[in-house]
Amino acid sequence: MILVVAEHTNGSLSKSSYELTEAARNLKREGPITLLVLGSGVGAIASQAAQLADQVLVGDLPELADYDVEIWAAAIAQIAEEGEAHTVLMGATRSARECSPRVAVKLDAPLIEDAISLVDVDGSLEAEHYTFLTRVTERVRATGPIVVATIKPGAFAPAKPNAEAAEQYDIELTLPQRRLVVTGRATEKSERVALADADIVVAGGRGLVTPEAFTELVEGLADHLGAAVAATRAVVDAGWRPYSEQVGQTGKTVQPKIYWALGISGAVQHLSGMGKSKLIIAVNKDADAPIFKETDYGIVGDVKDIVPALLSELNKTA
Amino acid sequence: MRILAVIRQVPDAEESIKLKDGKVDLSSSKLVIDTMDEYGIEQALRLRDAVPGSEVVVLAVGPERCEQALRGALAMGADRAVLVVAEAFLDAIAVSDVVAQIARKEQADLILCGGQQADWDSQALGAATAERLAWPQVTWTNALTIEGGQLVGRHDIDAGTEEFTLALPAVITTQQGLNEPRYPTLPNIMKAKKKELRKDPISDYGVTPRLEVLGAEVQVRARRRTILDGKDARLAAAQLVDLLRKEARVI
Numbered sequence: 001m002i003l004v005v006a007e008h009t010n011g012s013l014s015k016s017s018y019e020l021t022e023a024a025r026n027l028k029r030e031g032p033i034t035l036l037v038l039g040s041g042v043g044a045i046a047s048q049a050a051q052l053a054d055q056v057l058v059g060d061l062p063e064l065a066d067y068d069v070e071i072w073a074a075a076i077a078q079i080a081e082e083g084e085a086h087t088v089l090m091g092a093t094r095s096a097r098e099c100s101p102r103v104a105v106k107l108d109a110p111l112i113e114d115a116i117s118l119v120d121v122d123g124s125l126e127a128e129h130y131t132f133l134t135r136v137t138e139r140v141r142a143t144g145p146i147v148v149a150t151i152k153p154g155a156f157a158p159a160k161p162n163a164e165a166a167e168q169y170d171i172e173l174t175l176p177q178r179r180l181v182v183t184g185r186a187t188e189k190s191e192r193v194a195l196a197d198a199d200i201v202v203a204g205g206r207g208l209v210t211p212e213a214f215t216e217l218v219e220g221l222a223d224h225l226g227a228a229v230a231a232t233r234a235v236v237d238a239g240w241r242p243y244s245e246q247v248g249q250t251g252k253t254v255q256p257k258i259y260w261a262l263g264i265s266g267a268v269q270h271l272s273g274m275g276k277s278k279l280i281i282a283v284n285k286d287a288d289a290p291i292f293k294e295t296d297y298g299i300v301g302d303v304k305d306i307v308p309a310l311l312s313e314l315n316k317t318a
Numbered sequence: 319m320r321i322l323a324v325i326r327q328v329p330d331a332e333e334s335i336k337l338k339d340g341k342v343d344l345s346s347s348k349l350v351i352d353t354m355d356e357y358g359i360e361q362a363l364r365l366r367d368a369v370p371g372s373e374v375v376v377l378a379v380g381p382e383r384c385e386q387a388l389r390g391a392l393a394m395g396a397d398r399a400v401l402v403v404a405e406a407f408l409d410a411i412a413v414s415d416v417v418a419q420i421a422r423k424e425q426a427d428l429i430l431c432g433g434q435q436a437d438w439d440s441q442a443l444g445a446a447t448a449e450r451l452a453w454p455q456v457t458w459t460n461a462l463t464i465e466g467g468q469l470v471g472r473h474d475i476d477a478g479t480e481e482f483t484l485a486l487p488a489v490i491t492t493q494q495g496l497n498e499p500r501y502p503t504l505p506n507i508m509k510a511k512k513k514e515l516r517k518d519p520i521s522d523y524g525v526t527p528r529l530e531v532l533g534a535e536v537q538v539r540a541r542r543r544t545i546l547d548g549k550d551a552r553l554a555a556a557q558l559v560d561l562l563r564k565e566a567r568v569i
Contacts, residue, residue, distance in 0.1 A: 009477075067476075069445070070454060093476045098457040101442035104411055105449040110528035111411050113440050126532065131439045132328075135335045136342055139532040140409075179454040184481035237495065244477055249434070250354075250458075250494045258568055268331045279566055280541065281558070283548070296541050297561055301548020309555035314569075 001031035003085040005076055006049050007093060008039065013048040015197045016091040016151075018158030021052045023151050024089055025159060029120050031086065036079055038072060040065035046168050051161035056168040057083075061175075067095055068178050073102035075173045080107055080146065087125070088148045092253075100150050110142035112149040125149065133249060133272040153196050154255040188244040195245065198228035201256045203247060203274070205232040207263020207284055207303055211240035217307040218262055224311060230254065232270050248273035263303045266291025283307065319372040319464075319486070322421055323362040323396065324431035324443065325355040327380060327387035331436065340533040351387045354432025356394075357492040360499040362430050363395045365464055373397045377420055379413045381405050385515065392510035393502030399513065400424075404520035410438055412527035414446035419523055421451060426487065428469075433458045433491040444491035455489040456482060460496050 002024045007014040017035070024033045032054035037046045039060065046058045059075055076099070080088050088103060090096040092114055104111035112118070115127040116137075125147045131138045142149075195201065202225065204218035214235065222229045231241040233248050247254055249269040259277035264270060266282075266289055274280070275294055282295040283306045292298050299306050329335060329347040336343050351359075359376065366372040376391040378384040379402040388399040402416050421429055429448075434441045441457070448455035460479070462471040469484045474493075502510070544561065548554040562569045 069457075073449070094458060094474065095476050097441040098445045098455070101411065101414070101446035102449040102455075104442075105414070105446050110409070111442055111446075112529065113410075113438075113442060129439070131437065131534075132335050132342065133331060133436050134439065135536065136337075136534050137537050138342075138534045141530045141532055142528060143530075144528050179484065180456065181483045182480050183483055185475075185478065186480075187478035233494065243474060243479065249436075275539070279568060281562075285548075287545070292543065292545055294539075294541055295543060295545065296566065297558055298543070298545040299548040299554045299558060300545060301551060301554060305551035306548050306555060309551040310558065313552070313555040313559045 001034045001083050001085050002027065002029055002087045002089065003080050003083060004033060004035045004053070005088065005090045005096070006035045006037045006045070007091045007096065008037070008042065008045045011044060013045050015158060016153055017049065018052065019153065019156040020089045020091060020151055021159035022156040023118055026156065027087065027118060027120055029087055034083060036076065038064050038075055047165070050165040050168055052159050053166045055166050057171045058168055059171050059173050061173065063175055068180060069095065069099050069102065070179065071175050072099045073106060074176050076103045077106035078173060079171060086146050088146070090148070090150045092150050092152050096150055100148055104148040107146050107148065109146045109148050110144055112140060112142050112147065114152045115149050116152050116155040118149060118151070133268060134275060188242040192222065193226065193228050195228040195230055195252055195254060199257045200225050200227035201230050201254055202227045202260040202262065203230035203232070203264060204235060204262045205264035206234045213304060214240055217303055220311060221260065221307055224314060232264055261291050262307065264291055265289045266294060319369045319427045320424060321362040321366060321372065321374045322424060322426040322429045323355070323359045323374060323376045323391065324417055324429060325359065325376060325378050325387055325391055326352045326435050326437060327378065327384045328352045328436040335536055337534055337536055341531065342534050349383065351390050352432050352436050354434060354436065354493055356499040357494065357496040358430035358432055359391050359394050359396060360497045361462055361492060364497065365428070369464055375400060375424055375426070377417065379404055379408065379416045388515055389510050390502065392513045392515070393507040394500055395506065397513070399515040401515065401517045402520055402523065403517055407531055408525065408527050409529040410435065410440040410442040411446050411529065412525050414443055414450055415525045416523045417443070417447045418450035421447070428486055429489045431491055433493040444489045448489035451487070453487050453489055454484055456484060457491040458493050459490050460493060462490060462496065
């Protein structure tokens with residue numbers, strides 16, 4: 001079977017789960033596409049998963065209320081072994097990226113990370129993925145009776161639901177003890193569309209000069225466009241914005257239809273997180289800023305002048 | 319306490335990557351210690367200094383040229399170095415096998431490595447090593463101390479941060495923000511030349527990678543690069559909105 005580890009947040013199946021399912025369908029490998037739903041109180045999520053999968057395996061246990069990498073890896077590897085999976089597909093969240101290597105080692109399987117394409121060639125899996133801070137696209141081949149792969153968000157279209165819901169099965173799991181003791185957690189919630197899922201992203205950098213200007217101009221434009229807000233490392237380090245908004249090598253990788261870079265110079269670490277966006281629009285007062293090399297449309301000017309002018313222009317013609 | 323800091327030698331982030339015969343060719347690239355690993359070296363040194371009798375061993379698995387990166391880590395203050403010489407491509411899962419074997423042999427208590435390697439763009443090395451050793455792991459750590467023999471720290475999770483405590487042995491992956499890595503001083507660079515650097519051939523470790531690179535492409539996305547002068551903000555804004563509507567057709 002193809003085991004797809006479903007991702008979910010706030011009681012709902014994540015967009016990535018639909019994309020993972022599409023990747024699984026595209027593979028055309030034999031056996032049922034099996035969505036694995038792990039968590040506590042995940043009945044509604046499992047029902048959503050049933051619309052996509054050939055079968056759904058549900059681990060709905062109090063011990064799974066909070067994610068723990070060792071517990072998740074043990075559960076996924078156990079199900080992969082029991083179901084004789086030949087393919088295990090996982091998402092590209094931090095947790096999936098840190099869990100997938102443990103699953104691969106447990107299963108003695110090769111690991112493909114952050115695949116943007118995935119095909120079966122004579123029983124091996126071939127994939128493309130970005131390397132060298134996304135400057136290179138490499139084609140790799142993973143061989144073995146079982147392969148683990150994580151799929152890059154946006155690389156596959158979301159799968160369409162099936163006409164009929166698949167069967168759901170409760171699973172029994174043998175779980176290890178939690179060793180990491182979590183003593184505090186600060187989660188960041190936003191009213192806006194999630195950064196990873198957004199079609200439009202408005203990002204701000206040091207060029208905004210103050211956190212107040214960031215709020216007014218970047219959030220202002222984002223709200224007008226129904227976009228997600230993103231920030232550079234420098235701005236997050238300065239404490240203006242939460243880490244969850246950081247795009248770049250040490251933050252999130254995004255690939256929206258439109259990426260607005262406001263007051264962002266375009267350091268390679270930032271470009272590696274957004275350089276694959278379909279359309280990039282930049283506003284920066286330095287005409288020599290590297291961001292303009294990666295720009296479809298740019299304005300050389302002060303964001304403080306340009307963004308209000310843009311907002312009034314957009315309002316005028318809306 | 320024995321701390322193993324795992325490093326990679328990667329091309330400088332500002333360098334463009336060259337290809338030869340459809341594969342990445344680093345022979346003319348400026349190569350540096352992966353910046354993510356520098357945070358690991360620095361943190362290893364700080365933890366060593368906080369716990370008397372500790373030692374920092376720095377490890378690289380890669381071509382002969384990695385000696386230079388290891389000398390750099392020794393110049394920062396690491397006590398000794400191990401280079402497992404592997405000229406051919408090895409993926410993170412394969413390298414984790416070597417790291418785990420060395421951690422056992424060295425009886426390491428703590429392994430530090432970068433959260434993501436700037437050549438593989440992989441986040442697997444720390445986690446895969448932890449699994450092979452049956453150790454716990456914490457990824458994307460941005461604060462780390464030792465209190466009463468326990469690790470205490472903070473790390474990034476899917477949506478926010480988490481504070482944790484964890485007993486040793488463990489694997490920790492590092493990132494920017496954890497610390498400010500020190501620059502090697504000239505006397506320390508001189509001293510580093512005399513520090514122990516052991517070389518083992520990869521054949522000692524019996525590792526067979528099951529991920530193979532078939533080819534590589536350097537993709538340059540053709541950008542329109544239509545850059546407008548913003549001296550007159552209203553005019554530039556009007557031009558941009560017009561282009562987005564009529565040319566790009568995105569609004």
